[in-house]
Amino acid sequence: xxxxxxxxxxxxxxxxxxxxxxxxxxxxxxxxxxxxxxxxxxxxxxxxxxxxxxxxxxxxxxxxxxxxxxxxxxxxxxxxxxxxxxxxxxxxxxxxxxxxxxxxxxxxxxxxxxxxxxxxxxxxxxxxxxxxxxxxxxxxxxxxxxxxxxxxxxxxxxxxxxxxxxxxxxxxxxxxxxxxxxxxxxxxxxxxxxxxxxxxxxxxxxxxxxxxxxxxxxxxxxxxxxxxxxxxxxxxxxxxxxxxxxxxxxxxxxxxxxxxxxxxxxxxxxxxxxxxxxxxxxxxxxxxxxxxxxxxxxxxxxxxxxxxxxx
Amino acid sequence: xxxxxxxxxxxxxxxxxxxxxxxxxxxxxxxxxxxxxxxxxxxxxxxxxxxxxxxxxxxxxxxxxxxxxxxxxxxxxxxxxxxxxxxxxxxxxxxxxxxxxxxxxxxxxxxxxxxxxxxxxxxxxxxxxxxxxxxxxxxxxxxxxxxxxxxxxxxxxxxxxxxxxxxxxxxxxxxxxxxxxxxxxxxxxxxxxxxxxxxxxxxxxxxxxxxxxxxxxxxxxxxxxxxxxxxxxxxxxxxxxxxxxxxxxxxxxxxxxxxxxxxxxxxxxxxxxxxxxxxxxxxxxxxxxxxxxxxxxxxxxxxxxxxxxxx
Numbered sequence: 001x002x003x004x005x006x007x008x009x010x011x012x013x014x015x016x017x018x019x020x021x022x023x024x025x026x027x028x029x030x031x032x033x034x035x036x037x038x039x040x041x042x043x044x045x046x047x048x049x050x051x052x053x054x055x056x057x058x059x060x061x062x063x064x065x066x067x068x069x070x071x072x073x074x075x076x077x078x079x080x081x082x083x084x085x086x087x088x089x090x091x092x093x094x095x096x097x098x099x100x101x102x103x104x105x106x107x108x109x110x111x112x113x114x115x116x117x118x119x120x121x122x123x124x125x126x127x128x129x130x131x132x133x134x135x136x137x138x139x140x141x142x143x144x145x146x147x148x149x150x151x152x153x154x155x156x157x158x159x160x161x162x163x164x165x166x167x168x169x170x171x172x173x174x175x176x177x178x179x180x181x182x183x184x185x186x187x188x189x190x191x192x193x194x195x196x197x198x199x200x201x202x203x204x205x206x207x208x209x210x211x212x213x214x215x216x217x218x219x220x221x222x223x224x225x226x227x228x229x230x231x232x233x234x235x236x237x238x239x240x241x242x243x244x245x246x247x248x249x250x251x252x253x254x255x256x257x258x259x260x261x262x263x264x265x266x267x268x269x270x271x272x273x274x275x276x277x278x279x280x281x282x283x284x285x286x287x288x289x290x291x292x293x294x295x296x297x298x299x300x301x302x303x304x305x306x307x308x309x310x311x
Numbered sequence: 312x313x314x315x316x317x318x319x320x321x322x323x324x325x326x327x328x329x330x331x332x333x334x335x336x337x338x339x340x341x342x343x344x345x346x347x348x349x350x351x352x353x354x355x356x357x358x359x360x361x362x363x364x365x366x367x368x369x370x371x372x373x374x375x376x377x378x379x380x381x382x383x384x385x386x387x388x389x390x391x392x393x394x395x396x397x398x399x400x401x402x403x404x405x406x407x408x409x410x411x412x413x414x415x416x417x418x419x420x421x422x423x424x425x426x427x428x429x430x431x432x433x434x435x436x437x438x439x440x441x442x443x444x445x446x447x448x449x450x451x452x453x454x455x456x457x458x459x460x461x462x463x464x465x466x467x468x469x470x471x472x473x474x475x476x477x478x479x480x481x482x483x484x485x486x487x488x489x490x491x492x493x494x495x496x497x498x499x500x501x502x503x504x505x506x507x508x509x510x511x512x513x514x515x516x517x518x519x520x521x522x523x524x525x526x527x528x529x530x531x532x533x534x535x536x537x538x539x540x541x542x543x544x545x546x547x548x549x550x551x552x553x554x555x556x557x558x559x560x561x562x563x564x565x566x567x568x569x570x571x572x573x574x575x576x577x578x579x580x581x582x583x584x585x586x587x588x589x590x591x592x593x594x595x596x597x598x599x600x601x602x603x604x605x606x607x608x609x610x611x612x613x614x615x616x617x618x619x620x621x622x
Contacts, residue, residue: 016445070411074404093385096407097444100381100414104438107418111431119430120422127415133408134327 003051004036007058011105022086022098026065029083034194034302035165036061042169042183045295052113052172059113059122060165062106067129067161069099074133075220118168125164132156141221141247143239147228151192159191166190182289189283190303196276197310199224200269203260205310215256221246225275227259229268238262273310280307314362315347318369322416333397333409337376340394345505345613346476347372353480353494356606363424363483370433371476373417378440378472380410385444386531429479436475443467452532452558454550458539462503470502477501493600500594501614507587508621510535511580514571516621526567532557536586538570540579549573584621591618 012023036057043053071077072085073092079085087095103126110119136153139145166187170179202217203226217224223246231242244250245259263269280303287296323334347368354364382388383396384403390396398406414437421430447464450456477498481490513528514537528535534557542553555561556570574580591614598607 014442014445016442016449018445018449019442070407074407092403093448094445096381096385097441097448101438101441101445103411103414104434104441107434108431108438111427111434114427116422116425116427120419123415123418123422127412127419130408130412130415131325131327131330134325134329134405134412137404137408138327138329 001033001037001040003054004033004040004057004061007054007109008061011058011062011109012102014101018090018094019098019101022069022090022094023065023102025083025089026068026080026086027061029080031061031064033061034306035064035161037302038162038165038187038190038299039169041295041298042166042186042290043173044169045291045293045299046170046173046175046179048169048173050172052115053169055109055113056115056118056122056168056172057165059106059109060161060168062102062109063122063126063129064161066099066102066106067133069095069102071133074137075222077216077220079216113172115168115172117171121164121167121171125160128156128160132158132160136222139223141223141249143223143227143231143242143246145223145228147225147232150223150225150228154192154195155188158195159188162191162194163188179290182286186283186286186290186299189279189286190306193276193279193283193303194306196225196272196279197306199226200272200276200310203263203269205269205273218245218256218259219249219251221249224272226263226268226272229271230263230266233266233268234262273307276310277307280304312344312348312351314365315344315351315368315372318365318420319372322369322373322420323413325412329401329405330409330412333380333401333405334376334413336394336400337379337391337397338372340391342372342375344372345617346375346472348613349473349476349498349501349610350480352606352609353477353497353601354484355480356602356604356610357481357484357486357490359480359484361483363426363429364480366420366424367426367429367433367479367483368476370417370420371472371479373413373420374433374437374440375472377410377413377417378444380406380413382444385448386533388527388531390527424483426479426483428482432475432478432482436471439467439471443469443471447533450534452560453534454538454542454553454557456534456539458536458543461534461536461539465503465506466499469506470499473502473505474499490601493597497594497597497601497610500590500597501617504587504590504594504614505617507536507583507590508617510537511583511587511621514574514580516580516584529556529567529570530560530562532560535583537574537579537583540582541574541577544577544579545573584618587621588618591615 008027012027013020039057039060040053069086072080072087073095077085078088110122132153139149139153163184167180167184170183204214245255283303287299290296319338324331350368350371351364380397383391383398384406388396389399421433443464450460450464474495478491478495481494515525556566594614598610601607
């Protein structure tokens, strides 16, 4: 990961001063680097000896960082990873453009690696992520969003990049379909688990503690699984409450507490975490097909880490 | 070009309804398709017989369309090609995300073609364009912008894509360095000419007629070559005027007319057009290295067309 971090910082450079300034703000603000780790482990586990996986891992992180920059603009978010969002410090305009720059750099780096198959996988993920975000725009502020709609959104906006990040490991290591499919499946299931845990954490997790970063999704009118479950199980009065807050964005003091109360009442947070655990179990299952050893263990630890964030 | 248009419309599709809606709004609103035409002509002139140039041409147009969507958000523009800008119809959020989707699709299409060299050229252009836009953000609202600063911006934000669009023609047709360099040089020079003409047209062209689309750059505080030239030649009072309007965005009735008056007084529009002609001449010079015939003639016509828009 040291090589990946070094490459990330060097490729975030540009003669245009604002670009490294914004990129480094985000890159050095302590993301978990989960996605690039998947790429490295999924190549190293096959004894891959080149440097291509480092470059692909850095591209994956750039794609992710570009998405974060654009997401914050789209969601009008003020905070990201406990710091002011880039758009609050440098404006929406710079966030959009620096995101575009990082995406361009990501593709240049993939081209350097020279694997058309890895390029196909990652460029497809890039289009799918954007599709997922557009889909989420449509689902936002619509309390009629079904569980299936919601899963379609998170598959595209989150799980697809986890899947691609893992799949390019065996690709660069010259493996066949079975290994590529297993790595992809591991990444996809982990991605689902990761997003569900994130969604539960946004309401304080299964313990529903009111931490400092709680309630962003609620305030932005985002319909996530806990809400979908609570709405499906709620009374007409509950639905009216969700409709006012999420569709109408008419949120008063005490509404977030009321929302969390409803989520607890209908077991919506606990059940979201339960589903995350199930996806995590599927990810572990996929690992059984991949070679055993320390990299396989690290990938299993990643699953445990994702789930542990919430419990 | 019929094949390119067909491919563009089919690849702008998505199950997510909003995507084809927005993409087609922009794609069918009568862009000049100048960039994809360069790719086709620069491949066909070497007797290229495959279909890869059509796919590359469509990718180039997608990259351009994605840039337009993001530009309108960044510039807060209301109009694009005489229609309401996508961001006014569907919002900034959808414009950012659909731009991202089109960029992802563009890379997928390039991967389909399978030329790593074309991928390298176009992904580099993609990063350079974004760099140019960030540079322009810094230059906007700064009347101290020099002519060199300005040329650096337009090389990156406009000429680089023209150059890449032309260069991938001989690349896909399997030509050597000399032909690639000539095509690139043709595209680059044409790109400069194109942008300078655009800048002059934004103030009514050399005749300085006040058409309906005049004054956007002025209202957005953009520093373009006509303004750079007029500021360099103006009095202190003139500088105060430009400073108030472009840096302070304090624009009153009659200010645009006053700006055009100053541009005429200091020959700034005529000289901008003169420079465009010189770049156009360089483009024609580059064509001498490329094979003669109907495609070479079409590329020469493209130069004449660009210049004729303003005179």
